């Protein structure tokens with residue numbers, strides 16, 4: 289796990305890595321301070337394996353979606369937030385469905401409480417929600433997710 293965020297103060301050791309397949313949690317593991325993690329689960333017939341980061345001060349954020357592994361003990365590096373891909377039109381595509389048509393941009397406002405705004409491609413606010421914080425120190429809220437896919441209901 290490597291921090292891909294401009295705020296280098298993010299504490300990786302406060303985060304958990306979760307993998308879901310067919311919407312079920314297959315494994316959850318704590319990330320070490322160094323960013324290293326070990327995770328063990330047995331793939332069965334799942335269509336894809338979706339990796340998320342969860343933790344104090346971080347909303348559930350998708351960091352990868354993979355359909356298969358190169359080996360039984362793959363050595364993978366994830367970035368937080370994920371390095372996104374763009375289509376030929378230059379639009380960011382979803383980590384999971386690889387499409388751009390249901391993607392919203394996320395912006396944050398620093399009023400109390402922090403609100404998260406979902407913007408359409410024209411920049412208009414489509415939805416605005418108060419950030420669900422499970423801690424009390426506002427300074428420790430990391431605005432990591434910048435995109436939302438309404439098809440998969442994931443932020444990344």
Ligand SMILES: [Zn+2]
Pocket residue numbers: 382383384385386387437438439440
């Ligand atoms: Zn999607």
